Amino acid sequence: MRAVYAQSINPEQPLEALAVGELPTPRLPYGWTRIRTRAVSVNHHDIWSLRGVGLLADMTPMILGTDVCGVLEEEPEGRTGLKAGDEVVAYTVIGADGAGVPAGEHRTILSERYPGTMADETQVPAANLFAKPANCTIEEAAALGTSWLTAYSMLFSREHGAQVQPGDSVLVQGAGGGVASAAIQLAHAAGLEVFVTSRSSDKLEAARRIGADAAVATGERLPHKVDAVLDSVGSDTWSHSIRSVRPGGVVVTCGATSGDQPGAELTRVFFQDIRIQGNTMGSRDDFARMLRFVEHTNLHPIIDATYPVDYARDAFARVLSTDLFGKVVLTF
Secondary structure, three states, X not given: OEEEEEXXXXXXXXXXXXXXXXXXXXXXXXXXXXXXXXXXXXXXXXXXXXXXXXXXXXXXXXXXXXXXXXXXXXXXXXXXOOOOOOEEEEOOEEOOOOOOOOOOOOOEEOOOOOOOOOEOXXXXXXXXXXXXXXXXOHHHHXXXXXXXXXXXXXXXXXXXXXXXXXXXXXXXXXEOEHHHHHHHHHHHHOOOEEEEEEOOHHHHHHHHHOOOOXXXXXXXXXXXXXXXXXXXXXXXXXXXXXXXXXXXXXXXXXXXXXXXXXXXXXXXXXXXXXXXXXXXXXXHHHHHXXXXXXXXXXXXXXXXXXXXXHHHHHHHHHHHOOXXXXXXXXXX
């Protein structure tokens, strides 16, 4: 089958480790099912995999991809309401609750231990399949995995999120990326006051168009301190995040695209009772709730660009650039 995969590991030049070509169809594990892939989104996780972060060299070649929208090839066992031919999306965290794998298996995301979604066919545990939100296109639905689940969990999760409520205020650092654009839309739809930062005036304007109440330059003082900060940038924005949250508020971090060794600002953290919360995607229940929320509020993920699978290298290069706003999608 045709696939986009890491043929090797290259920390300095990740695109040199990327390949598009034919690979054998993986064996289908017990309790899993196959879907015919229609669209997948490209995430920074895929770039990190090519660099060797979370993916060992001896695991290559490894099919990349952590999001998918496709068509069921056959009715999955044990899943009522889904049938062959249905358009579906998948929760791609594996081992979090034992679905389709031995109990106690270490949590991974597709493309780390099990083949990812960037192939003609994708295989996932049957329990992880959900109907595509009716309001979304296939390309939009393909963006609802990693970034949108992460943004939803960062905002609303009881275990790993800010637990914000309507009327609260939130700062989203770094407008433009998939998590940030998702968080702006989700927070606006939930009745939050949304502040956004970026170094790009074009991205600030785009953020206003999708729901930001105020959009300021990176590092600039906000109109007032916020109840929660969502930070996927890391070193470049960490100090501003800590200084922008109110005493007793929370800073939720899900990534470190600018580096993971910022000044800790510990004095400010403990003196103002600031909670620091880490987040990696979310639970299956979070995913199900997020899909219902997207459909009920008629949200549409922002698609920056769409590429046919044979142009995967261009799609990955787009994600590596600083120009994008929203998600980059590959179609099959």
